[in-house]
Amino acid sequence: MSAEGAHLQRNAEATNRLGGLVERLTEADLERSLGGGWTVAFALAHLAFWDARQHFALLSYARGDGFPPEDKAVNDTLEAVAPLLHASRAGSEAVRAAELVDATVAGLTAAQRAELFEQGVEFAVERWRHREDHIAQIEAVLR
Secondary structure, eight states, rough: OOOHHHHHHHHHHHHHHHHHHHHHHHHHHHTTTEEEEEEEHHEEEEHHHHHHHHHHHHHHHTTTTTOOOOOHHHHHHHHHHHGGSSSSHHHHHHHHHHHHHHHHHSSSSSHHHHHHTTOGGGGTTTTHHHHHHHHHHHHHHHO
């Protein structure tokens, strides 16, 4: 399998793994602390946000508007509004956003994906890396 195909497959595998995790979570699990003020629900909301952000950034790129730079204050801002988020919806929204960005990445041409790597924004293509980090973090707390 080409590196190109491997990225798409790893994205799909991470999305499936995320979906399986979300299906197993209880309301009590969602409130468990991950440390640093984060809960399982917040980590899922964080994943949903970043996959949705990369989806819209990739759409901008595909339209020819370039890949927009990230704002370094986003995570802090997301933490500040976390109390407004519904923990019970975090998991389903994380899976929905993952599926959406996976489809967006798959819809890019191989040349576009290669160009994103050249521009140093491979994280927009390799969404599995971010998901796997947080899935592992959540699973460790649930053990």
